[in-house]
Amino acid sequence: MYYFPTHPPYFVLAFGLFAAVTSGAALTGTLKTVVSKWQSDGAENSGTALSKNALLFPFLGVTIGLVSFLVAGLEIFGFPPTLALAIGLPISLLTCLLMWVQLGSMMTFVQTRGISSLDLDSMR
Numbered sequence: 001m002y003y004f005p006t007h008p009p010y011f012v013l014a015f016g017l018f019a020a021v022t023s024g025a026a027l028t029g030t031l032k033t034v035v036s037k038w039q040s041d042g043a044e045n046s047g048t049a050l051s052k053n054a055l056l057f058p059f060l061g062v063t064i065g066l067v068s069f070l071v072a073g074l075e076i077f078g079f080p081p082t083l084a085l086a087i088g089l090p091i092s093l094l095t096c097l098l099m100w101v102q103l104g105s106m107m108t109f110v111q112t113r114g115i116s117s118l119d120l121d122s123m124r
């Protein structure tokens with residue numbers, strides 16, 4: 001009595017991986033732009049809320065890609081669709097929420113202590 005999907009969601013799996021990787025590249029580029037703006041203007045003059053708003057759209061792309069990739073992967077490995085959604089959605093949303101909180105705290109840390117505080121190689 002095993003569950004074997006008649007049409008495994010390979011396209012959804014590929015779409016999720018593609019969306020997560022391309023949105024991650026966009027997030028990296030946007031984050032580099034925000035950091036270079038902070039370095040040129042000074043961290044005190046630019047607001048954290050404005051920077052986080054610029055990062056929201058690429059981060060949502062990463063979240064959507066991660067959710068679809070994880071749910072489709074669980075379905076391919078034999079989980080029924082409702083169970084795959086019930087397991088994959090909370091795991092991926094919680095992971096993305098924790099990453100967003102960590103990113104916000106790191107941006108606040110950089111704003112208060114400066115960008116050089118993140119350079120761990122220079123600390124000895």
